[in-house]
Amino acid sequence: MHVACVLLLSGCGRSEPGDAPSAARPGTLHAPSAVTASASVTAAPPPAATTTAAPTSFAEPTPRTLAALDAALFLDAPAGSADRLRTCAAEANPGHCLLGLRFTRDPAARAIAEDMLDRFDSPAGVERDHIMDGGYRGMIHILPRTPEGTNRTHLAWVRQTLDVFATFFRDLRAAAGRAGPFPRYRTSHIDFRFMESENRTTPSADALDWRIGYNVKGSLLKSQDAVTETLFHEIFHLNDQAHDDYSVKKLTDVFEQVRRKCGARTACLAPYAPGDTMVRGGTYYAFQPGNDVREYAAELAVRYFREQSAMLAKKALAKPAFKCGPQENAMAFRLFVDEFFDGVDRTPACP
Numbered sequence: 001m002h003v004a005c006v007l008l009l010s011g012c013g014r015s016e017p018g019d020a021p022s023a024a025r026p027g028t029l030h031a032p033s034a035v036t037a038s039a040s041v042t043a044a045p046p047p048a049a050t051t052t053a054a055p056t057s058f059a060e061p062t063p064r065t066l067a068a069l070d071a072a073l074f075l076d077a078p079a080g081s082a083d084r085l086r087t088c089a090a091e092a093n094p095g096h097c098l099l100g101l102r103f104t105r106d107p108a109a110r111a112i113a114e115d116m117l118d119r120f121d122s123p124a125g126v127e128r129d130h131i132m133d134g135g136y137r138g139m140i141h142i143l144p145r146t147p148e149g150t151n152r153t154h155l156a157w158v159r160q161t162l163d164v165f166a167t168f169f170r171d172l173r174a175a176a177g178r179a180g181p182f183p184r185y186r187t188s189h190i191d192f193r194f195m196e197s198e199n200r201t202t203p204s205a206d207a208l209d210w211r212i213g214y215n216v217k218g219s220l221l222k223s224q225d226a227v228t229e230t231l232f233h234e235i236f237h238l239n240d241q242a243h244d245d246y247s248v249k250k251l252t253d254v255f256e257q258v259r260r261k262c263g264a265r266t267a268c269l270a271p272y273a274p275g276d277t278m279v280r281g282g283t284y285y286a287f288q289p290g291n292d293v294r295e296y297a298a299e300l301a302v303r304y305f306r307e308q309s310a311m312l313a314k315k316a317l318a319k320p321a322f323k324c325g326p327q328e329n330a331m332a333f334r335l336f337v338d339e340f341f342d343g344v345d346r347t348p349a350c351p
């Protein structure tokens with residue numbers, strides 16, 4: 001039997017095989033952070049906090065300040081902020097200067113982090129040292145880990161993933177006769193927070209407010225392909241959130257329809273599950289009790305990535321297109337693809 005992976009929720013984390021189902025993700029999320037980013041940074045102070053929700057910008061978010069970049073990189077050491085800003089503000093490339101203070105032991109890792117910042121405006125920072133409430137898993141001690149030295153591989157996987165996504169979306173748009181990125185989908189301008197969970201390998205990752213927590217000991221993060229799929233899942237959550245929790249608003253009906261029909265019976269759910277991932281001792285991850293429609297949508301996103309990637313590579317689909325399954329699938333797929341990807345779908349019409 002296929003080894004079960006478990007993607008569990010802790011603010012939407014994915015976690016390791018063997019975990020029991022988690023408690024449901026809180027239904028209410030924070031509004032997308034007002035702080036967004038671009039590759040250029042300035043030494044100006046950050047804008048005053050505001051309670052007015054700005055329209056979410058996707059392709060070209062507001063440039064981040066040097067102070068905001070510092071905050072993204074040094075969650076573990078806020079006290080030195082003024083010194084770092086003084087040191088770096090006068091440098092020709094203040095952002096690279098801050099990365100030099102972050103990556104002190106590994107020039108090769110620093111070079112990857114510079115590239116991620118320059119090309120994707122995605123700082124490779126660290127998570128703060130804190131105790132995470134892991135729900136049924138109990139309290140989890142999260143420790144900051146700079147992805148250098150033995151952890152550099154993870155940084156390289158993340159950078160490669162951002163490259164893959166940029167190419168994927170550009171090629172997909174081009175194949176549909178359009179230019180540029182999808183106007184309402186973002187795979188750059190994302191803050192990465194590298195960390196490690198003490199004495200465990202969960203959660204592998206979590207996503208909220210254009211930030212992704214990345215566990216260098218995460219059980220799912222063992223290869224380039226696994227990291228790419230995990231990050232597609234997580235980055236979808238970020239976009240879903242920025243689309244005002246679209247999955248909750250528009251996919252709940254079809255999701256609940258399937259649940260009413262099948263409950264947690266795996267055989268019944270099989271044709272409806274976007275992915276193969278199973279919760280050990282449970283059922284398909286998308287329909288595991290305790291997970292909500294957001295996980296179904298994120299699994300659908302990974303299925304979309306797989307199917308469209310195959311089409312772009314002129315390969316046959318590993319299995320029939322999701323949309324060609326039961327009518328609930330077709331309905332969910334249409335809503336999903338119209339909302340996030342301008343209706344672009346390169347898979348052939350269903351027989």
Ligand SMILES: [Zn+2]
Pocket residue numbers: 007012013014233234237294295298
């Ligand atoms: Zn998820």
